[in-house]
Amino acid sequence: MALMEISLIPIGTNSASFSSSVVNAVRIIEEKGLKYQVTPTNTIIEGDLDQLLDTAKAIHRNAISNGVDRIVTNISIDERVDKQLSIEQQVDIVQQSLQ
Amino acid sequence: MALMEISLIPIGTNSASFSSSVVNAVRIIEEKGLKYQVTPTNTIIEGDLDQLLDTAKAIHRNAISNGVDRIVTNISIDERVDKQLSIEQQVDIVQQSLQ
Amino acid sequence: MALMEISLIPIGTNSASFSSSVVNAVRIIEEKGLKYQVTPTNTIIEGDLDQLLDTAKAIHRNAISNGVDRIVTNISIDERVDKQLSIEQQVDIVQQSLQ
Amino acid sequence: MALMEISLIPIGTNSASFSSSVVNAVRIIEEKGLKYQVTPTNTIIEGDLDQLLDTAKAIHRNAISNGVDRIVTNISIDERVDKQLSIEQQVDIVQQSLQ
Numbered sequence: 001m002a003l004m005e006i007s008l009i010p011i012g013t014n015s016a017s018f019s020s021s022v023v024n025a026v027r028i029i030e031e032k033g034l035k036y037q038v039t040p041t042n043t044i045i046e047g048d049l050d051q052l053l054d055t056a057k058a059i060h061r062n063a064i065s066n067g068v069d070r071i072v073t074n075i076s077i078d079e080r081v082d083k084q085l086s087i088e089q090q091v092d093i094v095q096q097s098l099q
Numbered sequence: 100m101a102l103m104e105i106s107l108i109p110i111g112t113n114s115a116s117f118s119s120s121v122v123n124a125v126r127i128i129e130e131k132g133l134k135y136q137v138t139p140t141n142t143i144i145e146g147d148l149d150q151l152l153d154t155a156k157a158i159h160r161n162a163i164s165n166g167v168d169r170i171v172t173n174i175s176i177d178e179r180v181d182k183q184l185s186i187e188q189q190v191d192i193v194q195q196s197l198q
Numbered sequence: 199m200a201l202m203e204i205s206l207i208p209i210g211t212n213s214a215s216f217s218s219s220v221v222n223a224v225r226i227i228e229e230k231g232l233k234y235q236v237t238p239t240n241t242i243i244e245g246d247l248d249q250l251l252d253t254a255k256a257i258h259r260n261a262i263s264n265g266v267d268r269i270v271t272n273i274s275i276d277e278r279v280d281k282q283l284s285i286e287q288q289v290d291i292v293q294q295s296l297q
Numbered sequence: 298m299a300l301m302e303i304s305l306i307p308i309g310t311n312s313a314s315f316s317s318s319v320v321n322a323v324r325i326i327e328e329k330g331l332k333y334q335v336t337p338t339n340t341i342i343e344g345d346l347d348q349l350l351d352t353a354k355a356i357h358r359n360a361i362s363n364g365v366d367r368i369v370t371n372i373s374i375d376e377r378v379d380k381q382l383s384i385e386q387q388v389d390i391v392q393q394s395l396q
Contacts, residue, residue, distance in 0.1 A: 012311065018308065023196040041104040069313035072274060072306060077270070090138075111215075115267035167378075169214035170375075180367070214379055238388055239375060283337075288338070296323060
């Protein structure tokens with residue numbers, strides 16, 4: 001199990017907001033049945049490498065075919081072989097150390 | 100008010116975990132009295148450009164002086180002039196649209 | 199034609215250098231016959247979305263199966279529908295404007 | 298000596314091109330007398346941490362005050378304590394290994 005962080009920026013629209021692109025992305029993630037968390041600057045998804053990159057492809061392709069001239073999609077994949085990474089655990093570890 | 104996303108990776112340690120670097124970073128953010136959210140892959144901070152880059156500098160400098168040979172610090176700054184960005188609002192906008 | 203920027207960091211390897219991971223990545227790109235440029239902080243590849251994400255998958259998978267406990271792979275995809283993006287053009291446009 | 302990778306995306310500008318933002322950024326880097334390389338997806342600068350973050354601040358501030366409603370500035374800082382990082386060396390190491 002790896003974690004993927006994904007954010008995408010539509011360029012050339014005449015709006016400074018791109019929350020609708022994020023909403024479209026989340027719908028795609030939900031269709032694929034993957035666990036995710038929306039954060040203030042990106043969306044984090046749990047899955048194996050194939051699931052994650054297929055989802056990234058669907059999100060980018062959906063955005064670029066939605067009447068936008070240019071898209072920059074940023075992806076970061078964090079994978080460990082010595083243990084499973086999970087959305088909850090990554091935050092719990094830090095918060096427990098801070099107590 | 101802008102949002103900064105920060106993550107840092109210590110390289111050349113013989114551990115696959117770097118949660119202690121994140122804990123140190125959060126302590127620096129707390130000392131600076133800034134609002135933040137720890138996410139599974141990075142930490143997001145609210146502030147103006149000076150506060151955010153000073154905090155990024157303190158976090159990077161703390162990590163590189165902590166007996167690590169190499170650090171890669173990734174920073175993303177999202178700033179709007181037409182409205183204030185906030186940690187809550189960014190997530191609320193998406194979640195309301197998904198309902 | 200889109201551009202993909204890819205960098206990967208092996209974690210917990212006891213070495214501050216990871217140029218060998220970059221060399222392995224470039225060999226994979228060459229096997230796929232894609233045009234690329236190695237820069238001081240990442241490698242940039244030209245291709246369509248399928249080619250680029252397949253290459254990213256192969257690079258990440260090769261790195262994580264090479265005796266490393268953890269890998270963070272960062273990918274950025276820049277795609278335009280109104281024109282083709284190319285490695286040369288992106289730099290030429292800026293350099294011509296600077297003359 | 299560290300390396301900083303910087304890219305910035307103006308949002309809501311009605312144009313899919315943002316090469317003019319890159320040109321403005323390079324002019325700021327040149328005024329600061331720092332060594333840099335323009336790549337197809339970002340600009341890489343050599344310097345110490347103070348120089349690099351001051352330059353990032355000047356670039357972001359210039360872009361956000363240039364009639365744009367929103368800017369996302371991405372920064373990555375790579376610093377080693379066991380040796381100096383340089384723009385040439387980072388690429389030479391990889392190219393020599395590929396011969």
